[in-house]
Amino acid sequence: MKLIHTSDWHIGRTLYGRKRYEEFESFLDWLAETIQQNEIDALLVAGDVFDTSAPSNRAQELYYRFLCRVAVSSCRHVVVVAGNHDSPSFINAPKELLKALDVHVIGSRTEAPEDEVLVLCNEQDAPELIVCAVPYLRDRDIRVAEAGESIEDKERKLIDGIRTHYAAVAALAEQKRKERGADIPIVAMGHLFTAGGQTVDGDGVRELYVGSLAHVTAGIFPACFNYVALGHLHVPQKVNGLETIRYSGSPLPMGFGEANQQKSVCQVEFHSSAASVQLIDVPVFQKLERVKGNWNGITNRILELSATDSQGWLEIIYDGIEVIGDLRERLELAISGTQMEILRIKNNRIIDRVLGQIHEEKTLDDLNVNDVFERCLAVHDVPEDQRPELLRAYQETVSSLYEDDVQAE
Structure with missing residues (x-):
């Protein structure tokens, strides 16, 4: 089982007024070809597909054309979760139509946690991967505001809310794996800011919660996750030095501060439930x-x-x-x-x-x-x-x- 983890495409982003659609198109063409050449089985996109909550027609065209192209390739599954830049309702709108192409989209936290736990099957209809597709968790999704609470109270409740949500989807994933009696890998997705995460000046990464709060630690992710595919930070990096908890980083430099940074996507290969990770370098489509x-x-x-x-x-x-x-x-x-x-x-x-x-x-x-x-x-x-x-x-x-x-x- 092989998958590619990517995030933070920010389709539609401009750079000092200069439109970059040719770059986005070149990247998506390259990604589709890489998926085919490497015989990738699943693609995970961990948020910030678009740069704004109201993407242009051209940005939408690039996105949907790419999904259609991947749907007829060797890739059997695509899972997309929304990031903080994305509109949850926009990501979710074509949900039922995309499901017919084995493209699963999760725009916002669902009422039932089981809706975020996807059991993906191979061509013989046997389960081969369980994905906990957790989107960006908005403040109001995970915390109830109370009058008079301190900044410390807010931080504690935010982190507790994130931890509780991941614990719930992890428990469901473990239950589904046990029901099927097989050593199926469990992958979690997320769009959040981990403590110690590396950013670059001018990359446009905004704090997710008030006052720079809720930088979660690696310990927030339950041990049953065989790989954690994260989005939000644009620098490719491991979390707390762990091979299997990673940010793929943005595939294009979002600003001149990232000009000399090697961009990549993560190729994750599973042998039973053990994951090995290899970075695939993304070519430079426009030199900064x-x-x-x-x-x-x-x-x-x-x-x-x-x-x-x-x-x-x-x-x-x-x-x-x-x-x-x-x-x-x-x-x-x-x-x-x-x-x-x-x-x-x-x-x-x-x-x-x-x-x-x-x-x-x-x-x-x-x-x-x-x-x-x-x-x-x-x-x-x-x-x-x-x-x-x-x-x-x-x-x-x-x-x-x-x-x-x-x-x-």
Whole structure:
């Protein structure tokens, strides 16, 4: 039994205004070919299929076309769970139709835990894999808010809710395995943030719960899980060093901070219920390059890239001492005649810092919603002792907005 674990496709995501549909299409074509070449039996997608809860028509086309292609390949099963970026109702809408193609979608926590426990059968109708398909668990799914509770109370209830949910689906999975009298592997899926998880600056990974709470530990997953396929973090990584609890990471770099990161998907092979994991490197479909330095350093790097006929998208970070008023014009001239494109220019002029002036050209792309709110508090001279409580209240409001399913009605 062989499966591929992937997540965090973020179909439809843009990079500083540049659409990336060709990259997403190239990745999905590559993934379909990899599934066929490696004779993969099951594909698990651990959330954040789309970048927004209202994906464009083109994003939807890429998704459904891929599913149809995989359905007629060697892959017998596809399981997709929603992430925090996905609309639960949108993911669930074609549920019955997709089931006819052996594609199982779980958009949100179900009323009956057994609906998240899938027994997948081979061509002889014998069970070969049990999947606990747990989607992103929203705050309201696992915690009842009470007046006057502290941040610590919220954190405890969130983690207890996540632990209780995984314990329930694990118990059902073990029961189903016992009923069938076979050593069937049990795989769990999830979209969450584990303690110690590695992120990269600018990757767009947002905290899932208010105040950066509920970073769960590996111990939250019951021992009966032979493999845990996680999504949410974009850096491929093991959880607590464990081979069989992993984030596959995003298949495309979500920002320039991930430009030099090797992206991959996880191929998991079961011998009885023992899992072995191999990473399959994802090709680079669009080169991203962060070029940082003074003027000479930047132009030298551009010349080096030009000599290789690079078609890369560039982020330029100028940190030279010289004040260059026409930096953009000079840079555009430097790349003229090449196939490179500058998506972003950041000017960190040291002389301005010496003078105590701030000219870092911060844009909304550089700030998250908490940064913006904190700047508002500072601008309006809100006393320091009042800021923590106001920030927590703001975070709760933003969190509830993120979790609203705008596609539900």
